[in-house]
């Protein structure tokens with residue numbers, strides 16, 4: 719497939735570029751890339767990809783265009799892509815706005831685990847996207863992980879707040895516990911291993927069966943020991959309310975990302 723990637727050196731763009739090339743989903747000669755800073759000296763070891771000089775050249779060489787720039791950079795691109803399949807990773811830029819480019823629009827919401835080939839990227843296809851396009855989208859997203867189609871565009875905002883957050887919330891929890899242990903004088907190496915046990919190994923027990931979180935919580939509360947005391951204190955201090963406030967704020971922020979048109 720002839721694919722053009724705008725934002726090829728960014729966090730997600732670079733991960734997708736690497737995956738598409740390494741998995742042979744796009745041949746180097748069919749791959750057109752663009753960024754602002756110019757071609758890096760090495761692109762994941764592939765010297766035979768094509769670096770476009772501007773957006774029109776990328777569009778002209780590509781059947782599928784992946785948009786992996788920040789939402790604030792979208793309008794500046796002045797993308798015109800009539801008849802092309804356009805796959806956007808941008809948070810907060812709705813299909814109605816993207817359709818100004820004249821393409822068939824799909825929005826996907828990947829996450830930072832893309833850099834280890836483990837993004838979960840739910841996607842929504844606007845009207846006009848064909849059955850073949852949907853296959854192409856799923857093939858492209860398999861370059862850096864797994865994906866599922868969504869039936870409603872507003873669910874992309876939920877996906878922005880949840881899988882889109884990548885390592886953010888585990889990091890918040892890990893950092894809070896690490897700070898607590900350091901403040902209580904635990905040797906650094908032991909503090910780090912303890913947090914890995916609580917955050918990473920604990921999370922692994924939920925892998926592939928996250929619905930069992932409720933069962934674990936019930937088991938700890940029934941046990942009525944030290945962990946139950948900790949869980950009750952966390953709830954009393956507003957843990958669930960804090961999670962809810964975080965997700966609400968992320969969703970609100972995604973709706974404000976684009977800003978008013980007069981800013982462009």
Ligand SMILES: NC(=O)C1=CN([C@@H]2O[C@H](COP(=O)(O)OP(=O)(O)OC[C@H]3O[C@@H](n4cnc5c(N)ncnc54)[C@H](OP(=O)(O)O)[C@@H]3O)[C@@H](O)[C@H]2O)C=CC1
Pocket residue numbers: 724725726727728729730731752753754755756785786787788789791794795807808809827828829830882883884
């Ligand atoms: N990072 C994440 O975890 C997630 C990001 N997203 C969405 O994905 C999109 C990309 O995010 P991310 O990879 O983090 O962003 P980055 O800032 O890491 O990368 C942006 C890329 O866009 C390029 N770029 C910016 N402006 C232009 C332009 N005018 N023409 C050509 N290239 C341009 C940059 O090039 P240069 O480096 O040369 O400036 C860079 O390669 C965003 O819209 C974001 O909302 C969605 C889910 C998760």
Ligand SMILES: O=C(O)[C@@H]1CCC=N1
Pocket residue numbers: 809878879882883
């Ligand atoms: O934090 C962000 O803005 C990026 C975009 C969507 C999810 N993460």
